[in-house]
Amino acid sequence: MALWKEGPASTTPAPAPAPANAGGKPAEAPRSTFDRAAVEAASAATSSRPAPRADLKESLISSGLAIEGKIAGTGHVRIAGAFKGDVNVEGNLTIEPGAKHQGEVRASTVTVSGELTGNIGARHVDVTASGVVVGDVKADTITVASGSRMRGHVEFGWGEGALANGHKGNGQST
Numbered sequence: 001m002a003l004w005k006e007g008p009a010s011t012t013p014a015p016a017p018a019p020a021n022a023g024g025k026p027a028e029a030p031r032s033t034f035d036r037a038a039v040e041a042a043s044a045a046t047s048s049r050p051a052p053r054a055d056l057k058e059s060l061i062s063s064g065l066a067i068e069g070k071i072a073g074t075g076h077v078r079i080a081g082a083f084k085g086d087v088n089v090e091g092n093l094t095i096e097p098g099a100k101h102q103g104e105v106r107a108s109t110v111t112v113s114g115e116l117t118g119n120i121g122a123r124h125v126d127v128t129a130s131g132v133v134v135g136d137v138k139a140d141t142i143t144v145a146s147g148s149r150m151r152g153h154v155e156f157g158w159g160e161g162a163l164a165n166g167h168k169g170n171g172q173s174t
Contacts, residue, residue: 056091063098077107079114086118093122097130110139112148119152 058076061067065081076091079099086104087093093107099114110122112131125139129147136153144150 058091061099063096095131097128125156 056075058078059071061077061079061081061083063080066083067081068084070085070087071077071083072086072088074090076094077087077089078094078096079101080096082100084102087101088104088106090108092109092111093105094111095101095114095116097113100117101114102117104118104121105116106121108122109124109126110116110120111126111128112133113128114130115132115134117134119136120133120139122139123141125137125142127133127142127144127148127150129145131145131148133148133150134152136155137150138155140156140159142154142156
């Protein structure tokens with residue numbers, strides 16, 4: 001059973017054979033370079049991190065912008081500027097290096113490369129080397145890079161509870 005719709009058979013001709021070099025032997029195809037994208041895709045497939053949903057669009061708060069309010073809904077959010085308020089999305093939240101976010105976060109995957117002050121409830125949390133988290137974290141899985149800074153209570157590895165149950169911080173549930 002095919003998972004895609006197969007079109008009619010291709011009518012394009014087969015590629016021509018490689019030209020022969022001076023010795024009469026076919027020339028070697030150039031060696032391919034290291035395919036970093038293939039390696040990252042393979043490692044992502046084996047990690048415990050949930051796969052990003054491709055059907056969701058991404059919203060951006062660009063650097064130089066400062067916004068106060070609330071973000072809720074479906075889709076991915078990328079903060080490169082400053083945002084003060086709560087974020088509750090079904091997609092992923094990414095806080096870029098140099099960005100600042102102050103408020104509660106609930107998302108599928110949260111990647112912190114800037115500064116986040118507030119509690120996080122997520123399936124997976126990545127804190128990169130430049131990331132700073134001040135607040136409580138409750139997640140199914142968490143990755144903390146060397147050089148990052150965190151202050152708060154962290155709970156992880158307890159299964160599907162991070163998003164299913166409310167999270168107020170300090171180990172309290174809603």
